[in-house]
Amino acid sequence: MTKPFLSIELLTQQFPDGAGGTLTVFENSTFGVEQGEFVCILGHSGCGKSTIMNVLAGLAEPTSGTVIMDGELVSGPSLDRGVVFQNYSLLPWLSALKNVMFGVAARHQDWSKSEVQAHSEKYLAMVGLDGDAIHRKPSQLSGGMRQRVSIARAFANHPKLLLLDEPFGALDALTRGTIQDELLKIWNGTNQTVFMITHDIDEAILLADRILVMTNGPFARVAEAVEITIPRPRRREEIIDHPNYYAIRNHLVHFLGSRSKELAGQSGGGEVHSPETIRIDRTGTDTLEGDDDPTHQAQLRAVNE
């Protein structure tokens, strides 16, 4: 079996729980992400999503387990893995443009300043920022504009893997919608592998090829990998009419509403936790393929309950 582009193997993370014991956030978690895939990870607050992402970014060392990207072991942060943090993490003493240039200059140290600037301006324009606004400091920009700058900084570096930690969590619904569209537009053009944390089900369905859902912590697991069987390009006002939309959505709501709790809390005792693949398709044209797979049928039945 060939390994996926990004392979997370037997990942375990423990922290001291503050009372002398250890808190196991997740244990022996194993999953993969294909090249060019847009994966969203969905789970309740505190289940360990950011912890996984920090390990993928190389910002944190896992207690045990490995992350392999493109055949290489991940250890320490790298320009190949761009990160968009929830709180934007722009450097407040630099203008929007200078923030993007900061990243581009780090990636392309042989470029002249004008090359760096031209490249940065191009990516800022892609997220709808140009003119006067790009010379403003982050404190003079709205939350939405800051997050655009942060996304531009990450995309401008063409990382092999783009990690986003609840990038739209702090934004109002309208702004979130606009930036989601911009994100999709850029992603379509680049075929970038994206791993994004969110707690918004609709956002995940709109953006992702596959949604990984996590049970509650401690001993959280990536329990399911739900395929989003809605063709691209997707538009938010059209996908809600797609026959699969509500089926997928209901499944996710059901999982987060009750099953994430039911499945939580037990140590697996050394057993490998891989997510079950869930494929929900109500279009009636694509159902035959999985029907002779018993596990697949069982999952479909679970969904239909």
Added chain:
Amino acid sequence: MVQKIDMRSTLLSLTILLVGIFIWHVTTHVPDTGPKGVVLSQTETDTLLGKKMLPEDIEYYSAQGVEFSQLEQIASLNLSRAMIEAAGGIRALGISVPDENSAPAPGSLFPSPSQIGSELWATVTDPFYVAGTNDMGYGIQMGYSLLRVLIGYSLSAAVAIPLGFLIGMSPMFYKALDPFIQVLKPISPLAWMPIALFTIGDSELSSIFVIFICSLWPMLTNTAFGVAGVRSDWVNVARTHELSTTKTALTVILPAAAPTIITGMRISIGIAWLVIVAAEMLVGGTGIGYVVWNEWNGLRLDRMIVAILLIGVVGMLLDAAFARLQRAVAYAE
């Protein structure tokens, strides 16, 4: 609104200044008309004339401040003025009159605003004269003081800021050096002076050393505090961009901690300026602190006050320069 407040505050400052100068003027003002003359009424003059006192004698004594009752006593002596003076003056005859040579009214030794004003003008218009080792323009003396502060302070910054970075970035160094800092920091600047004079010997170097050691602590602790407090998100940005430690320190940590570092530098320059005056009073020779001491010993209070005023003004300018620097590196999150 803001303009209105600005205008009012300026007005209030001016009023306080004027009232202060006025009080100062009133308390130090000495009229140069010797003792006050006594004005006699017509009936009093007539009484004295009736006692055969000569009109010119009446005028002479009353001008010296001799009261009517005492003039009556003088008249009853029935002596001519020449005889009285020959006998040693009216005081020798047991008549008390105001003493011309008694101590002047309190405050009159203290220079008045106008004296200070003219002295200040003389200083400002000719700040760089040299008329001997003990008589140089205050501009030159101020130059000596500033040079010492500049040298001691720069050396201090050159040590404190890198060391502060090290302490701020490494919890191990912080723990190791903290006890020393805590003990050395509260030592009074002047307590270092004898140690410096004993170990270094040279008074010039000693005062520079004292500036150095006193400027060190605020810069060191503020740099360490600022560096340690840099948001981990910003450091993570540097890490995900694979910046080297040096590059991270210069392009992320330095600008992030700059406001705190400059605050420390501003406190330090204030302390350095306080300390140099005291140090120069101790070691003597040159410098504005020595000037204050020297003018005090020569009882030239007017010149001493001018020197003190200039110390204040230069201190304010130094502080203002750092305030400007602080604004330049400030950022809003």
